[in-house]
Amino acid sequence: MAEDVRIKLVIWDLDNTLWEGTLSEGGGARLRPGAREAVLELDRRGIVQSVASKNDPDAAAARIRDFGLEDYFLCPRISWGPKSAGVGAILSALNIKPEAAAFVDDSEFERDEVLHALPRVHAYDGASLAELTALPEFQVPFITRDAANRRGMYRADLARQSAESAFEGSADEFLATLGMELDISPVTREDIRRVEELTVRTHQLNSTGYTYDYDELTAMIDDPGYLFLICGLRDKYGDSGKVGLLLMERGDALRIKLLIVSCRVMSRGIGSALLAHATRIAAREGKPLLAEFFETEHNRIMYITYKLAGFEEVEENGSALLLRYASDTPLPMPDYLKVNESQTN
Amino acid sequence: MDTRERIYQFFVDKKKADGLTYDTELLKSRFINSLFALQIVMFVEKEFGVKLGRREISTENFHSINAIAELVESHLGGNG
Numbered sequence: 001m002a003e004d005v006r007i008k009l010v011i012w013d014l015d016n017t018l019w020e021g022t023l024s025e026g027g028g029a030r031l032r033p034g035a036r037e038a039v040l041e042l043d044r045r046g047i048v049q050s051v052a053s054k055n056d057p058d059a060a061a062a063r064i065r066d067f068g069l070e071d072y073f074l075c076p077r078i079s080w081g082p083k084s085a086g087v088g089a090i091l092s093a094l095n096i097k098p099e100a101a102a103f104v105d106d107s108e109f110e111r112d113e114v115l116h117a118l119p120r121v122h123a124y125d126g127a128s129l130a131e132l133t134a135l136p137e138f139q140v141p142f143i144t145r146d147a148a149n150r151r152g153m154y155r156a157d158l159a160r161q162s163a164e165s166a167f168e169g170s171a172d173e174f175l176a177t178l179g180m181e182l183d184i185s186p187v188t189r190e191d192i193r194r195v196e197e198l199t200v201r202t203h204q205l206n207s208t209g210y211t212y213d214y215d216e217l218t219a220m221i222d223d224p225g226y227l228f229l230i231c232g233l234r235d236k237y238g239d240s241g242k243v244g245l246l247l248m249e250r251g252d253a254l255r256i257k258l259l260i261v262s263c264r265v266m267s268r269g270i271g272s273a274l275l276a277h278a279t280r281i282a283a284r285e286g287k288p289l290l291a292e293f294f295e296t297e298h299n300r301i302m303y304i305t306y307k308l309a310g311f312e313e314v315e316e317n318g319s320a321l322l323l324r325y326a327s328d329t330p331l332p333m334p335d336y337l338k339v340n341e342s343q344t345n
Numbered sequence: 346m347d348t349r350e351r352i353y354q355f356f357v358d359k360k361k362a363d364g365l366t367y368d369t370e371l372l373k374s375r376f377i378n379s380l381f382a383l384q385i386v387m388f389v390e391k392e393f394g395v396k397l398g399r400r401e402i403s404t405e406n407f408h409s410i411n412a413i414a415e416l417v418e419s420h421l422g423g424n425g
């Protein structure tokens with residue numbers, strides 16, 4: 001298996017995988033050895049879980065509840081239809097790529113059926129569940145507070161998605177119903193792991209892709225030559241955790257080195273709010289605002305955000321650009337979210 | 346439909362056409378925020394089958410429906 005495989009989602013079969021025997025034939029009285037431990041351990045690591053099973057949906061859901069595991073499985077797909085359809089539906093509901101998903105099923109036929117439709121999914125027979133969770137691709141480098149809450153965040157995302165699809169009106173009007181609050185504060189030492197996670201995991205909404213090691217990040221917290229901000233997002237569906245970063249170098253100008261927004265909160269206007277915040281700080285300090293941009297094959301969306309917000313190229317060196325905010329007036333804050341700013345360093 | 350009408354229809358579909366004209370200043374009004382900016386760039390590329398270069402994504406080219414239509418037509422040889 002390739003080294004860079006990192007599983008974010010585990011989709012379980014039920015009969016003879018999660019529990020012993022076949023439910024429709026009177027089985028399913030006991031979980032398989034190690035099953036509960038595996039589910040709890042994956043959850044602790046921030047790996048989300050679901051179920052794709054051929055079973056009667058009501059009977060299977062009831063049995064999952066009997067075992068007290070119903071909260072651990074997001075959007076389970078239990079039906080007599082092909083499992084590839086169930087797995088595909090789960091991936092799209094959770095917005096997780098097939099290469100970051102594991103499918104665990106004792107049946108070779110079912111694994112092949114899923115792999116035929118979704119060849120990039122990783123399939124496992126789950127013969128030993130203790131061994132499964134010990135595999136390298138199921139490890140996480142460290143467990144942040146955001147990772148531990150990930151299941152709740154995905155659940156809130158699902159609730160938000162279903163409200164959005166039922167909503168009649170523009171995207172802004174929908175966002176205004178969420179009651180979003182963005183808490184912007186200076187990065188602290190407790191945030192460093194999450195900062196690292198955001199810089200490494202975020203590709204699309206990442207203006208430069210710069211990464212810094214732990215010591216460099218820590219040093220910037222205390223250095224008055226930098227303004228290093230992190231933002232958390234809450235709305236009526238729950239707490240999305242720390243979702244954005246803004247790192248600016250202070251000189252004759254303020255120079256944005258990092259602008260990162262977690263893809264999990266894409267399309268909620270967080271990038272433009274952070275950018276508006278940066279223009280306000282620059283106005284407050286009476287300095288021009290510059291932004292470094294490094295073009296990759298994934299981050300065009302960030303370039304468009306800068307350009308249509310009124311940034312213009314001042315230097316261009318292949319993929320490396322320097323942009324300048326070309327107005328004296330700060331950008332307006334999107335009116336569908338409330339910004340709480342705590343003491344900046 | 347001509348180019349402008351097709352672009353206007355996009356605003357209608359997104360329920361953002363109230364009071365909108367071909368000349369309305371898009372970027373300084375409630376019509377385009379950055380979310381919508383991304384959508385309009387992607388819409389233009391898909392609807393008209395053009396690929397916009399880095400330089401073409403600018404406030405000048407997106408300041409009104411007329412400006413966007415001109416940009417599109419410059420790609421299509423001016424025949425809309």
